Amino acid sequence: xxxxxxxxxxxxxxxxxxxxxxxxxxxxxxxxxxxxxxxxxxxxxxxxxxxxxxxxxxxxxxxxxxxxxxxxxxxxxxxxxxxxxxxxxxxxxxxxxxxxxxxxxxxxxxxxxxxxxxxxxxxxxxxxxxxxxxxxxxxxxxxxxxxxxxxxxxxxxxxxxxxxxxxxxxxxxxxxxxxxxxxxxxxxxxxxxxxxxxxxxxxxxxxxxxxxxxxxxxxxxxxxxxxxxxxxxxxxxxxxxxxxxxxxxxxxxxxxxxxxxxxxxxxxxxxx
Amino acid sequence: xxxxxxxxxxxxxxxxxxxxxxxxxxxxxxxxxxxxxxxxxxxxxxxxxxxxxxxxxxxxxxxxxxxxxxxxxxxxxxxxxxxxxxxxxxxxxxxxxxxxxxxxxxxxxxxxxxxxxxxxxxxxxxxxxxxx
Numbered sequence: 001x002x003x004x005x006x007x008x009x010x011x012x013x014x015x016x017x018x019x020x021x022x023x024x025x026x027x028x029x030x031x032x033x034x035x036x037x038x039x040x041x042x043x044x045x046x047x048x049x050x051x052x053x054x055x056x057x058x059x060x061x062x063x064x065x066x067x068x069x070x071x072x073x074x075x076x077x078x079x080x081x082x083x084x085x086x087x088x089x090x091x092x093x094x095x096x097x098x099x100x101x102x103x104x105x106x107x108x109x110x111x112x113x114x115x116x117x118x119x120x121x122x123x124x125x126x127x128x129x130x131x132x133x134x135x136x137x138x139x140x141x142x143x144x145x146x147x148x149x150x151x152x153x154x155x156x157x158x159x160x161x162x163x164x165x166x167x168x169x170x171x172x173x174x175x176x177x178x179x180x181x182x183x184x185x186x187x188x189x190x191x192x193x194x195x196x197x198x199x200x201x202x203x204x205x206x207x208x209x210x211x212x213x214x215x216x217x218x219x220x221x222x223x224x225x226x227x228x229x230x231x232x233x234x235x236x237x238x239x240x241x242x243x244x245x246x247x248x249x250x251x252x253x254x255x256x257x258x259x260x261x262x263x264x265x266x267x268x269x270x271x272x
Numbered sequence: 273x274x275x276x277x278x279x280x281x282x283x284x285x286x287x288x289x290x291x292x293x294x295x296x297x298x299x300x301x302x303x304x305x306x307x308x309x310x311x312x313x314x315x316x317x318x319x320x321x322x323x324x325x326x327x328x329x330x331x332x333x334x335x336x337x338x339x340x341x342x343x344x345x346x347x348x349x350x351x352x353x354x355x356x357x358x359x360x361x362x363x364x365x366x367x368x369x370x371x372x373x374x375x376x377x378x379x380x381x382x383x384x385x386x387x388x389x390x391x392x393x394x395x396x397x398x399x400x401x402x403x404x
Contacts, residue, residue: 148348156345157395187404198399199366204391219350 057150058240059130059213060267061224062249067233068123073101076125079229082195083214085202087185096176098211099127099226107270110259119272125234127226128153128174128211129258129266136166136175145208151239151267152213162206171259172266174210181205239267305385308377313370322371323352323360337364337392365396373400 003011080099081088089095105112107124114120130153136145137153144159145166167175182203190196200216203209213236214224227234237246246269255269273279314320322329329336344350344362352360361367372378375398383390397404 146346150348154345158341158345183404190404196404199363201365201395202397202404204394215348219348 056240057238058132058267059151059218060237060239060246060269061127061130061213061227062235062237062246062255062269062271063125064233064235064253064271065119065122065124066272067230068125070123072230072233073123073125076226076229076234077101079225080211083197083200083217083225084212085182085186085197085200086209087182088189089180089185094179096178096182096209098176098209099125102126107258108256110261111256124270125226126172126174127268128213129172129264129268130211130213132265132267133263135169135171135262135264139165139169141165148215152215154212154215155208155210157203157207157209160207162208164208166208171262171264175208176210177208178203178205302385305381307379307381308374310377311371311373313373317371323354323367325355334390337368340364364392365399369398369400373398375401 077099080086084098086096086098101123104116104119104122104124105114107126108119130151132151134145134147134153137143137147140146141163142159142161144156144161145153146156147153162177164177167177182205186194186196186202214222214226217224222228224234224236227236235246235249237244239246241247249271250269253271255271257266257269259266309320324336340352340362341364343352350362352362354360369375
């Protein structure tokens with residue numbers, strides 16, 4: 001086939017026009033669709049809660065700092081780690097933690113007030129904040145961690161490739177990496193008299209794990225393990241429902257949330 | 273051909289070594305595995321039926337379990353409704369292994385025969401066994 005210069009230029013010009021108009025045509029037919037799919041319009045949301053289920057469910061945890069003491073903290077941590085077969089390595093380098101204790105200046109480094117002697121001596125329980133805008137979910141390259149419609153930031157160990165981006169992204173240090181096979185230590189602990197929760201799996205080497213708000217218990221209609229262990233210090237409920245117990249407590253008590261200035265919108269509240 | 277004798281001897285030695293495992297095991301095919309259904313929970317069933325029919329479970333349980341995994345974990349829906357309309361709680365460790373409480377004689381039998389190592393057992397374990 002032969003083509004003169006005139007015909008070629010016409011064809012090239014037409015092709016370029018179609019190419020340039022491509023994205024514009026998309027915008028014309030389905031406005032906002034392309035951007036939405038790329039996740040560009042998800043930020044700056046004022047209301048706490050998933051867009052899709054804002055009016056329905058947004059699970060949150062309230063921790064009454066005033067009601068915590070050495071005894072119930074130990075019970076809470078033990079219950080959680082028993083329920084989820086979390087090994088106790090004893091070495092901070094290999095440590096796996098779902099819920100743990102720390103002090104005021106480490107929990108609120110941004111708003112630490114050295115003259116606040118009430119909070120200074122208080123025990124704080126730390127766990128995954130199940131953020132409304134979770135940075136771990138944004139950085140996970142395989143969507144192993146994802147936000148459920150009820151607000152729980154879940155971790156899918158089947159998908160996790162152990163890249164630890166989520167650990168770098170999490171501003172709360174809520175995630176632990178299995179450097180070693182957790183079963184190796186669990187076997188030692190079982191030999192020493194530890195009990196396993198036989199209805200819950202373990203993890204494998206090379207995956208990241210964290211608190212899951214006891215999603216497996218919620219599915220059965222039971223409260224999270226920590227709430228069951230200390231019902232007078234921990235409260236769990238639906239933040240999206242203005243008539244829920246957690247909302248009524250939040251109306252009456254002063255509450256703190258960790259690192260609010262980062263915009264992650266944590267769902268764990270500390271009652272003072 | 274130079275050194276024909278040596279080459280031939282070499283070839284013969286090679287053939288002997290190469291063929292040895294085939295000749296040694298000749299006619300001794302490992303018997304087809306028979307996964308055992310002999311557990312108290314299965315015996316107590318009025319009708320010996322798994323979640324779906326046996327044929328389907330034998331051929332498709334791998335994809336089926338993946339489907340269960342995604343449904344329970346990703347979609348948060350822990351109920352499975354089978355073809356008969358029976359509702360079943362989705363859980364490998366708490367549903368499958370409750371009836372099939374003999375992982376060694378059931379799951380492992382075929383998996384070992386077929387030489388597959390499903391990574392299910394990296395995290396999930398037999399709640400009936402004493403070992404982790």
